[in-house]
Amino acid sequence: MRAFHRALALGLAGVALVASSLALASSQSAGGAPPEASPPAALARPTTLCFVRHAEKEASSEPKDPTLSAAGRKRALALAALCSHGPVTHLFASEYRRTRETLLPLAEQLGLEVRGVPAGKPGELVRALEALPEGSVALVAGHSNTLPDLIARLGGKVEGTTVTNGVATLPDDAFDRLFVLTLPPASARATVAPSLIELRYGD
Numbered sequence: 001m002r003a004f005h006r007a008l009a010l011g012l013a014g015v016a017l018v019a020s021s022l023a024l025a026s027s028q029s030a031g032g033a034p035p036e037a038s039p040p041a042a043l044a045r046p047t048t049l050c051f052v053r054h055a056e057k058e059a060s061s062e063p064k065d066p067t068l069s070a071a072g073r074k075r076a077l078a079l080a081a082l083c084s085h086g087p088v089t090h091l092f093a094s095e096y097r098r099t100r101e102t103l104l105p106l107a108e109q110l111g112l113e114v115r116g117v118p119a120g121k122p123g124e125l126v127r128a129l130e131a132l133p134e135g136s137v138a139l140v141a142g143h144s145n146t147l148p149d150l151i152a153r154l155g156g157k158v159e160g161t162t163v164t165n166g167v168a169t170l171p172d173d174a175f176d177r178l179f180v181l182t183l184p185p186a187s188a189r190a191t192v193a194p195s196l197i198e199l200r201y202g203d
Contacts, residue, residue: 044185045135049154050088051147051179052079052139052201053170054098068101075175078202080105082178083139088112090138092128094119099141106139119146126153134185144170147179156181156196176200 055072068076083106091107091114093099103114117125119142129138142150148158148168158179161168170177178199184192 044187046185047129047132047134047183048087048137049129049181049183050083050137050139051151051181052102052141053144053147053175053177054096054102054141055079055202056175057098065097067097072098072102072175075202076102076105079103080109082201084109087137088139089136090132091115091141092117092125092138093141094143094146096143099143102141103139119143122146122150122153125150129154130183144172144174151179151181151196154181154183155194158196159198176202 054068055075056069057066057072058069059066079102088106088110089112091103091112093103093114093116095116095118100114100116106112107114115128117128125140129140132138140147140150145164145167147170148161151158152168156179158168158170160174161170163169178201180197180199182195183189184194
């Protein structure tokens with residue numbers, strides 16, 4: 001837990017560096033060639049994919065597409081404070097207001113557009129993430145019942161889930177979990193597994 005807090009204090013740039021180091025260590029421990037033996041791979045950069053569940057939603061608003069509550073807006077600001085000084089290059093959210101509102105403060109600070117991908121089309125989002133330029137850092141706002149599946153499709157495994165109607169789901173009160181998945185360069189994905197770390201953010 002202390003290691004998580006130290007990584008969080010570094011900001012997202014530090015998280016990306018830590019995750020990249022984990023990916024390199026994984027490659028070497030798996031018997032992969034060291035960077036000196038493979039110059040093209042050494043120059044390639046991993047892609048960092050960050051995943052958060054939407055922040056707390058307003059219980060009294062439109063039930064099918066609620067907005068964020070006061071607590072949710074506060075958490076969205078905390079996410080922006082964490083990531084605004086990091087190297088975020090792409091933002092993704094589902095079609096629902098609560099996911100877009102979670103990323104809105106950060107989008108405004110960085111001058112980035114939030115790309116919408118329907119929650120019911122995980123394959124489309126996975127393809128978009130895998131196609132990002134190497135070295136990109138993407139932040140995805142999803143849902144309790146979509147994030148575990150998305151991360152699994154990219155080679156990670158989320159712990160602490162429950163199964164609801166056959167779908168891995170985050171607990172109802174889990175709004176503070178930040179997952180950072182490092183995707184190896186395309187040239188190394190056949191031999192190097194992605195690495196996943198989990199942080200906490202907000203109150």
